[in-house]
Amino acid sequence: MVQFVDARLDASFxxxxxxxxxxxxxxxRRADASISDLADTFRMTLTGMKKHVAVLERAGLVATEKVGRVRRCRLGARGLAEEAAWIERYRQVWDARFAALDTVVEDMIRRETDNERGS
Known part of the structure; x- marks a missing residue:
């Protein structure tokens, strides 16, 4: 299970x-689009855009469907919940570390101010 989640996170990131x-x-996010429309929007070749879409599709972030001669793209159903949860865990760690650093800096400033008054 962990290896599957790690592989999915690796692909997403x-x-x-x-x-x-x-x-x-x-x-x-705004609207579904064809690969051709995306290529035009980003001013790149169709082949280049197909490669980008394939990476997004492998990560489960985009789904494509062939309608006639056109391949339509839409956001994948999976979403980014696992990625957001992973980021949130590290955000909490960093918030705690910065809060501790703030305490140290405030203590240093207070001591410096006290020393200046006492001199």
Whole structure:
């Protein structure tokens, strides 16, 4: 189970690491689109866009369907819940660390202020 989840996270984060693919997801958030429409929007070749869509599809972030001669793309049903949960765990760790750092800095400032008054 853990290996499956890890593989899925790896695929998702790899797919999301590219600005064009993030842009495709943003575009599909607004409306379904054909691969040709996406290629035109991003000013790239059809072959290039097909490769981007394939990466997103393998990650489960996009689903495609052939309608006649046109391949339509839409957001995948899976969503990003697992990825968001993974990020949230680390956000909580960093929030706690920054809160502890804030306490140390405030203590240092207080001591420095006390020393200046006492001199």
């Amino acid at each position: 790899a797919a999301l690491s590219d600005a064009t693919r993030r842009g495709v997801l943003e575009q599909l």
